[in-house]
Amino acid sequence: MxxxxxxxxxxxxxxxxxxxxxxxxxxxxxxxxxxxxxxxxxxxxxxxxxxxxxxxxxxxxxxxxxxxxxxxxxxxxxxxxxxxxxxxxxxxxxxxxxxxxxxxxxxxxxxxxxxxxxxxxxxxxxxxxxxxxxxxxxxxxxxxxxxxxxxxxxxxxxxxxxxxxxxxxxxxxxxxxxxxxxxxxxxxxxxxxxxxxxxxxxxxxxxxxxxxxxEAFLAAATPARRGNAQPGIPVQDCYRADDGQWVAVTIRAEQLGALKGLAGDDAAPALAAWVAGRTAPEAAADLKAHGIDAAQVLDGRGVLAQRGVAWTRALxxxxxxxxxxxxxxxxxxxxxxxxxxxxxxxxxxxxxxxxxxxxxxxxxxxxxxxxxxxSYDQDAPATGTIGVEVVAAQ
Missing domain, CATH: 3.40.50.10540 (Crotonobetainyl-coa:carnitine coa-transferase; domain 1)
Incomplete structure (x- = not known):
């Protein structure tokens, strides 16, 4: 520091x-x-x-x-x-x-x-x-x-x-x-x-x-919008689980075999169907257990619930x-x-x-x-406007 x-x-x-x-x-x-x-x-x-x-x-x-x-x-x-x-x-x-x-x-x-x-x-x-x-x-x-x-x-x-x-x-x-x-x-x-x-x-x-x-727009004259897709990464997206929550998944080429072992196919539609049959925590845990990069998409409440477990300083x-x-x-x-x-x-x-x-x-x-x-008047009513301290002119 x-x-x-x-x-x-x-x-x-x-x-x-x-x-x-x-x-x-x-x-x-x-x-x-x-x-x-x-x-x-x-x-x-x-x-x-x-x-x-x-x-x-x-x-x-x-x-x-x-x-x-x-x-x-x-x-x-x-x-x-x-x-x-x-x-x-x-x-x-x-x-x-x-x-x-x-x-x-x-x-x-x-x-x-x-x-x-x-x-x-x-x-x-x-x-x-x-x-x-x-x-x-x-x-x-x-x-x-x-x-x-x-x-x-x-x-x-x-x-x-x-x-x-x-x-x-x-x-x-x-x-x-x-x-x-x-x-x-x-x-x-x-x-x-x-x-x-x-x-x-x-x-x-x-x-x-x-x-x-x-670096992105210097690399090509007209950079393309790709959403979650990324060149060289065969599968990368967010998939909705059975509980309505989402799971983010990135699968590199060498991990496609692991995906096929889980979902029966190494394509994104098979992964989408597989995630849809599980809750988001279950899907993320199973994917990670098979060496596939995955994480549940957390909203604010989900992030706060991880305080002291996954993070300590952000808030x-x-x-x-x-x-x-x-x-x-x-x-x-x-x-x-x-x-x-x-x-x-x-x-x-x-x-x-x-x-x-x-x-x-x-x-x-x-x-x-x-x-x-x-100067703020501590006794002013909580109206949303400043309570100005009034002092008689000398």
Whole structure:
């Protein structure tokens, strides 16, 4: 594990790409402060439109997953005093992470040149759909359009059919960029410790997606959609079992004899009929017992049922007892656990402004009264909107 416990990150990330990047940095030991405007909160707070019984409507599962391990300061970056507060925090921090649409940082008066004047050694990590430059830089994208523009969608789906995109519920480009971006930031931070100075990191999700599948469309002028079929593999598909569940099977040429011994034939239709006569667990177990690669297709409940048996780190139980994303890696010498649950907007404003910004409590009272910053009121009703602490003007 790369220790980053001396690194302070100001997280302007929203939804997945930026927020998940900063969550990985928090896993690596960084102090991450999520900066969230009380007038424009992270859309993930209302993205899924659902919470579990007893949960606060401002902390739904999607938001908790990408924002555990962070402090939260409510700062209105459109307010002149809020902008000044943010720049004061920049002067005392190491990294700023953002994934706004291109042009937003400039309109806020927080472009890299401005941040660098506040802190010559600041690292600005900009994660965007199309990157900082080029004809599509200002184009607002979703995972589906990114997969289309990057070449990935041309490879998905079945022969003769339409492309199949991962969709908003998964959003593959957003998920993978978080791991790559966190690695770039960690590298830049360690390089800065060796005298490299501040830097603006430009991370394009479109280019990353093309990078990850580029060998496929470089190998042929017109890549074909094949579904589950694969050249050189005689049988590869998913088959429905007697209990309505599915079994994924891959059979190499040298395993066809084993298939014939089981199903009486070495063709896919015989396998389909054989699986259909058994439950999915039975079919997968029998296939594996005969040296054939097979696995039951698990849904979310099935995966969770294997916790502590087949996997341990992918999801973790946080300090608030809720399940959140776990860790991509582990350190036997220092086991990793979620450090803190996701916070309400402005839950740590006073602490951050006093400890990091050096503001007095009177200064913070005045900033709250001016609406430049907001502090979460723990006694506010659970309405799904921020409970703003009201302080009389001095």
């Amino acid at each position: 790369i220790p980053m416990d001396q690194c302070r990150v100001l997280d302007l990330g929203i939804i997945t790409a930026g927020a998940a990047t900063s969550a990985v940095l928090a896993d690596l030991g960084a102090e991450v402060i999520k900066i969230e405007s009380p007038s424009y909160k992270d859309p993930f707070r209302i993205w899924s439109g659902e919470t579990f019984p007893g949960e606060h409507p401002d902390l739904p599962p999607f938001f908790r997953m990408t924002n555990r391990g962070k402090l939260n300061a409510g700062i209105d970056l459109k307010h002149p005093k809020g902008r000044d507060v943010f720049l004061r925090l920049v002067a005392r921090s190491d990294v700023v992470v953002e994934n706004f649409s291109r042009g937003v940082m400039e309109r806020l008066g927080l472009d890299f040149a401005t941040l660098k004047r506040a802190n010559p050694n600041i690292i600005l990590a900009s994660i965007s759909s199309q990157g900082e430059y080029g004809p599509d830089a200002r184009y607002v994208s979703f995972g589906s359009t990114l997969e289309a523009m990057a070449g990935l969608a041309a490879l998905t789906g079945y022969e003769g059919g339409a492309p199949v995109v991962s969709g908003i519920a998964l959003n593959y480009p957003d998920q993978v960029v978080a791991m790559f971006a966190a690695g770039m930031i960690a590298t830049a931070w360690h390089a800065r410790g060796n005298g490299a100075g501040g830097v603006h990191l430009d991370m394009s999700q479109r280019e990353l997606t093309s990078f990850l599948c580029g 973790q139980q946080g300090k608030d007892s809720d399940m959140v994303k776990g860790f991509l890696f582990t350190d036997d010498a220092r086991p990793m656990t979620p450090s803190r649950p996701a916070a309400h907007c402005g839950a740590d404003t006073r602490e951050v402004l006093h400890r990091v910004g050096g503001y007095s409590q009177a200064d913070i009272d005045a900033l709250i009264a001016s609406a430049a910053v907001a």
